[in-house]
Amino acid sequence: MVTQAEWERVQGELCFGQVFTGTVVRVPRPGAIGVFVDIGLSVGGFVDVVLLPRRRTEDWPVEGTVTDFEVWWVHSDHQQVRLKPSDPKYLCEDFADFVAQFRPTWPSEIGEAVRRPRPSSL
Template structure:
């Protein structure tokens, strides 16, 4: 069952159980590429976007990884590629748009200054950084 579902006219995030998430998470890797569809853009510029990645767990792109200019954000229904940016205990996959036009404007500079595991994994998969 899909985690992003319309219930009574509202889009809700109803992920699979923690057990399903734990099993799925063991098969995912930082910087892994996934296809997805943008399903939720609540307040452009505020928190980020929800993505259906055709798994029982949904994806989310944090506002900090998206362009400041919200006219460059992908719209609901946009099908595109993403990289896994973060995976933790919460049943949700944090994503980074694969298309540089849908990333923060200063991404190249920003990624080179980040020390976390997600940034390191991204840099190791993309030799230009």
């Protein structure tokens, strides 16, 4: 866990859809949780189970896999950058339907800052 100031600094440098090459460092329970990814930041990256292949967990990236990931959102409580796989072979089969149902604004969010700047005080 990093300091709040470091977490805010990291968030301030991230944009939705930003691509990082990362290494899968932990797959604790295939099919149940997701995968932890080192993307070279002081905070961890994580791909949630809902974004990974559902039909065949053997299609998940294994520990040591190096591939590209996109910033999907941030989880402030866990100081974690939530990612989605860039490579469709690691992405859930129904990603387009998932986005349409749960995050229909996703395409327009790409390139937007993850953390909105705080209003300046007068």
